[in-house]
Amino acid sequence: MTHVVARIGKPHGIKGEVTVQAHTDDPAGRFAVGTVLPTRAAAGSGVPLALTISSARDHNGVWLLGFEEIPDRTGAEGLRGTRLLTPEGGEELLEPDEGGDAWYEEQLVGLAAVRADGSVVGTVSGLDxxxxxxxxxxxxxxxxxxxxxxxxxxxxxxxxxxxxxVVAPPEGLLELDA
Incomplete structure (x- = not known):
């Protein structure tokens, strides 16, 4: 089973770097130059099935990645929203916290969100x-x-x-965003 290690955000600069939301406790190890990461993107998006990291750096707490396959900002724009997955055999570093308080996005997506009384609030569709x-x-x-x-x-x-x-949102919180 593969896990999401990052979600690609906006481009940074003109050389094809992108910001990423890191979903790993070891971004320096996961994003080592030369690492090939499988991708998950919308069908027909034109995103390569895998991306090879050509540069990786922490910029004021935000990880910036460059990829061999993406030479410029235009290409980087097309990656927005793409999920980067663990490479084959890389899952051993990302074991879920059994019974703890850490979960993978793919474990949460699709779960029903209910109040303590059982009333349905909605469905989990992502993790930001x-x-x-x-x-x-x-x-x-x-x-x-x-x-x-x-x-x-x-x-x-x-x-x-x-x-x-089970969720316990303060009254009105869900209406603010919706």
């Missing part, structure tokens, strides 16, 4: 990795998108086996 805290991306029953800080006070339970997370 932030410098201060992560946010769950929720698709509400009416199709709108809302963001919920992924902290124990607001997400007291993650039940992977039960296919749900």
């Amino acid at each position: 990795i932030g410098p201060g805290q992560d946010r769950l991306v929720l698709t509400l029953p009416d199709g709108r998108t809302a963001y919920l800080p992924f902290v124990a006070a607001l997400v007291p339970e993650v039940d992977l086996a039960g296919g749900r997370i």
Whole structure:
């Protein structure tokens, strides 16, 4: 099984570098020059099936990556939203925290978001990795998108086996984003 190690954001500069949201505790190791990372992108996007890292650096807390296959900013624009996956055989460094408080995005996507009383709030559709805290991306029953800080006070339970997370958003929080 492969895991998402980063999500590509916006281009940085004119030489094809991009910002990435790192989903790994060892970005320096994962993003070593020469590493080939499989990609997951929208069908027909033109994104290569794998990208070879040509440069990697931490710039004020944000990782910037360059790829051999992407020579300029125009090419980098087309990568936005692409997920970088673990290379074959690389999963041993990314074991989930069994029973702990760390999960992979792909474990969370699709889980029902419910209140403690069982009422449905929505479905987890993504995870937004932030410098201060992560946010769950929720698709509400009416199709709108809302963001919920992924902290124990607001997400007291993650039940992977039960296919749900229990959420306790303050009144009005989900309406702010939607």
